[in-house]
Amino acid sequence: MSDLFKEKAGDWDASQMKIELSSAIGSTILAQVSLNNEMKVMDFGAGTGLLTSHILPRVNSISAVDTSASMLDKLAGKPEFHGKVTAVCQDITRKKLDAKFDLIISAMALHHVEDTAGLMETFAEHLNAGGQIALADLDKEDGTFHPADVEGVFHHGFEHEALKTIIESKGFADVQFHTAHTVHREDKSYPIFLVVASKN
Ligand SMILES: C[S@@+](CC[C@H](N)C(=O)[O-])C[C@H]1O[C@@H](n2cnc3c(N)ncnc32)[C@H](O)[C@@H]1O
Numbered sequence: 001m002s003d004l005f006k007e008k009a010g011d012w013d014a015s016q017m018k019i020e021l022s023s024a025i026g027s028t029i030l031a032q033v034s035l036n037n038e039m040k041v042m043d044f045g046a047g048t049g050l051l052t053s054h055i056l057p058r059v060n061s062i063s064a065v066d067t068s069a070s071m072l073d074k075l076a077g078k079p080e081f082h083g084k085v086t087a088v089c090q091d092i093t094r095k096k097l098d099a100k101f102d103l104i105i106s107a108m109a110l111h112h113v114e115d116t117a118g119l120m121e122t123f124a125e126h127l128n129a130g131g132q133i134a135l136a137d138l139d140k141e142d143g144t145f146h147p148a149d150v151e152g153v154f155h156h157g158f159e160h161e162a163l164k165t166i167i168e169s170k171g172f173a174d175v176q177f178h179t180a181h182t183v184h185r186e187d188k189s190y191p192i193f194l195v196v197a198s199k200n
Helices: 016-032 050-059 069-076 116-125 160-169
Strands: 041-044 062-066 085-089 101-107 127-138 172-185 188-199
Touching (some): 016 127, 016 188, 050 101, 069 085, 116 160, 160 172, 160 188
Parallel strands (some): 041 101, 062 085, 101 127
Antiparallel strands (some): 127 188
16 A cells, blocks of 8 residues: 655645644534544544544544554654544555444545445445435535646546535435535635535
8 A cells, every 4th residue: 555645754844824624624523423432433534633633532442443554653742642543554545444433534535536426325335224424525626726737636626516416426415515624725625524424
């Protein structure tokens, strides 16, 4: 598994933009999803655990799934996560986990997975009946959010209606979009959605 975030992991948490974004996504999840400390939660594309840190106080334990060993090394080094967050370095779209969850959360990882329909199917397979997804990513953008030559970016954001159709086709209902945040950079604005849905 190639680690496309190896160079970025070291100073990931030093970015004010990333801190503000994960905080806004975390607050929107807390406002839109009922959480309790019995729930089994997966943070997909958890990275260094910025989103995990916002949700953990309300659920007690989280499985942090990511394909980047470097990002997960940073996560595993955070003392506040010890005994509560399990780092899982695996591409679950290729090899399923032997576990089911009540909630799958994610921040800014969907655009790194080429097959969105396959990913939603993978999420459905990892959820208990009635389980939920709460996924944040970019609204459709003009391709300027990432540098032009960056590897591993498969989508320049997502159209809500097209993503809703995919999510519903994989067995989810009650699909709701919320605006979690807007990233402002130079003269551009990049809205970030949170989509919440329940497995049928
Ligand atoms: C933009 S970063 C976001 C990290 C973190 N969620 C945050 O908000 O700071 C995207 C993350 O998705 C991970 N990722 C990309 N493809 C993945 C896949 N197929 N399975 C799991 N994680 C993946 C990357 O390794 C990276 O850590």
